[in-house]
Every structure is written in structure tokens, then in C-alpha cells.
Amino acid sequence: MKNWRRRLVVSLIILLGLVSWDTVSAQAAASGTTGSASYTNTSGTRLIGFTGYTLSNYIQFSAVSANNVENNRVTKYTTEIYATVDSSYKVLNTSNFTFSKAYLDVFDPNGKSLLTGTPTYATVSGSKVTFPTTKQTLKVDLSKLGTKALQLPIYVGVSFTPTVTNTDGSAMWFAYGFGKFSGDATVQNALADVTIDQVNASDQQLTGTAEPNSTVSVTLTVDGADQTFTAVTGADGKYTIALGKPLTQLGNPSNVTVTESNDMGDTKSATASVNQSYPVLSATNSTLTLTPDDLTDLTNASDATVIAWIVKQAGIVAKDSTTNAIDSDATFNSTTSGLADKLAALADGASLSVPIGATSNGTAAPTPLTITITKDNGTLKFTSVSDTLDYGSLQVPSKTTLFAPASAVAVTIADTRAAGSPWTVTATASVLTANDGSQKQLNGQLMYVDSTGAAQSLTSAVPVASGTRSKGVNSVNVTNDWATQSNTAAKTGIYLQAQPNIYTGANGTTYKGTVDWSLEDTPQQ
Structure with a gap:
């Protein structure tokens, strides 16, 4: 009698076009088992629809159950919902359109279908749809229950489309719920409050506390698409949600909301x-040259020493993202180790x-x-050579004389090779020829005189300077303090050996020749 009376009331309310609901309870079913679940009948909740399209008669379910229930409730492990349409309320009717197709469906609060299997289509006849009254198995995916992607209530109802289409020819889908699985306010209130530790834009994880052994999640919108990250709290309620990237690369949100949930989808959240203040790195030089001197300084150096060298040479600074102020106390690091050896x-x-x-x-800097760093073993080269070697106006000597x-x-020369690397400069002089045609x-030649006063003809190559590179010394004037007519104290240099009987023409003659300089990376022989 009690069940009959409840059905009679529902029938009358439907005829009046109002909304009513019943709660169907069942004995507690253990998690992982199939059984009834707390379910509330509703009278035509339109989740997706179009203005001007209305139903005049609704269906009703006589029984709804599910697998993998817990405490009389569906869970995120539920994969099947079993629905039986009441034989007295198995027809959907409309007065202003005709149906194309219709079937039982399961929805989220926004009318998004949660079905994973192929639906069983009802019988369509113009403006009427008749559903079978045998139990139907609706395969579903509730794995995200309790996250932003899937919140309670979950509706069981009907998807249908009329024969009329959208202007682009696509189907006009409707979603109506005729019952729902809801949250439990008592259970929800009993959940531990969610806490969130300080969050920086550069963080790659979120930490805090929530209900022990519960699922916590955060959903971030990146390039218009939601990404949900989850974790399970420990027995102490602590959680760490790994994000994989800094928040600056995950939509750079101004706030984050962490939601805890149990298996049944009851939730609590905190925001x-x-x-937004985090270090931003910049450098004046993103490419560096590793010289032999640098390598000597960094031999067997610690990673910290090499990093400090890189920071100094590259001109790296850390600036606050909001104030642009440079933090002179910032500490630098690298994910690469063994830098000196590398x-x-x-x-x-x-x-x-x-x-x-x-x-x-x-x-931490998010990026x-x-x-x-490119290794350069250094170079050895001439940087400058005088264009002329001038001996001025000379009198023809009465005997062989050096001028x-x-x-x-x-x-x-420029030498940036490793310290101790040898070098030798040689010179060769051509015959001097009168410039009067x-x-x-x-009648003479160019001679090289060394520091002992010994002279050598430059008709063939003669070493005139040699040495080894000193660390930190990149330039050497190899003719420094050579002898000149005004510097008679010096002996070393290239002299003109003049002999008697030099042709001078009628009023004196200019002689010209060339001196070829050669630089070698070998010690003087």
C-alpha cells in the first residue's frame, strides 16, 4: 500500500507538470560489490535543451542499482549502473516535435554523457518514445568522481534528438534527468578541512593537509583546456600534488583550489x-668561450665554482618578477653535475x-x-707589423759598418693558447735595390744582431724572437726595446750592413727591399 500511494502521488504531479522526487534505499552493500545505491527520483530535470521544445509526459524508474557501491552509494570505481523503467511510466511524449532517436543515459550536472558503452535505443513513433521495461546495463566512467571534472549529482535519464536539426544540419541533442545520485552533507561536513601551504608561481608541486587516505586534486586551465592533477593523502593527512611544471607554465593562475574527495564523490575544497613574486633570470651573454686560461682556473673545480664562473662571465642576474629588482643574494644552481670534467x-x-x-x-626561478660554452684552444697570430723599416740618410762608409x-x-703577436706554449718569430730580407731605375x-745587406752582438745575414730565415706564453698575457711586442739610431744602448735589432763603394747616383739614391716575418708555434731551434 505504501509503494502504491507514493506512485499515485508522482503520477498526479507529473500531470500537473511539477517536480517531485523519491528516495530509494537499500541494504548497505560492501565496496566492490553490486547492489542498490541511494538514488532520488526526479521529475524531468532538463540538463540540455532548446527553447520551444517541451515534453508532456515523463518516464519513471522502478529500480536503479550499480556495481562497486559503498555505503549504499555509487563510487568512482562504479563502472555499471542498472536501470529499470517503470512499466506504468515508460513513455515520453511531446506535443510540438517528433523524435528521431532516444535512449537511457547517465549525465554529469552539465548534461555531459558518462556512458562508455553502446546505448540501447528506445522505440520511436512520431511524438512518442516507448522504453523497454527490462533492466538495462549502462556502462559508465566515474573514475574522476570528486574532481572538478566530475561532481555530484550524477543523473540517470534520457538522451534524445528530434527530427528537426540545427541550422548547420547537426542533430539537436537533449539531456533529461529522471533521477540522481547526490552527495551526503553529513559525510561531507565530517571531512577534515583542506589546507594549502604557501604557493609560489614557480612551484612545481602543491602541499598541505586533508582527510587522511583521501584523494586530493587541483584543476588548472592551460591554453583553454583543463588539466587535473591528483594525489592521495597519507595516514597523517599530508599530501603532495606533483605538477611536473612550474605554475607559470600551467596557465600562471592567481589562485589554486585543492579539492579532497572520498570514493563516493563527497568533497571539500580550499583556495x-x-x-606571483618569483625570480626571472637574464644574461648579457648566453654564449661563452672557454679559453685555455679559463680551463686552467677551472681544473678540478667544484660545480659551485664553475657555476659562479658561468654566472659572472654570462652576466646572469635574478630579478623579481613584480618589482624588477635584482637580488644580489640569489643563489645559482644547475641540474648538470661534474661540470669541470665535462x-x-x-x-x-x-x-x-x-x-x-x-x-x-x-x-626557485621557474625557467x-x-x-x-664553447672550448677554444686559443690562437697565435700577428696583430701588427710596421709598414716600414727606415734607416734614414746615410753617408757611404769607408769600411763595412752596421747602421x-x-x-x-x-x-x-697575439697568443691566447695555453700557458707555456712556445712561439718563434723569424725574419728574411730581400736584396736592397736602387729606386732610381x-x-x-x-753593396751590403740587412743583418739581425742578437743581444750578444752576434750578427746573422737575413738572406735566409733567422729567428729574431722567441718565447712561451705566460698565463694572462695575450699580447707580446717581440721587437720591444730593439736598437734604433736614438737608442744606442740596445744591441738587438735589424741593422743595415753597408760596405764601401755603394752606388749613389749623381745626388744620392734610395734603396728599397722587403722583410718577411714568420710566426711559428714551435720553440726556437
């Missing part, structure tokens, strides 16, 4: 503001890319800098 192993011209991160005021040049000759050759 925390995101500290640099030493580089071949000439090879490069090593090193990511440099930083922490400022306890907050590291990549500095590329120093009128002005100093400047020959400099007579093609007369000078």
Missing part, C-alpha cells in the same frame, strides 16, 4: 592565492650547454637559462 673533455670548438637556475628569497734603423720597428743592388 589559496599564488605568490669542460675539460671538450674538443677544440666543441660546446656544452649548461642550464642555470636560481633561488631568490626562498623561491632556467641555458648557457652554451741601426732611424725609428723603431713594431712587431706584435738603375736596378743597382746595395
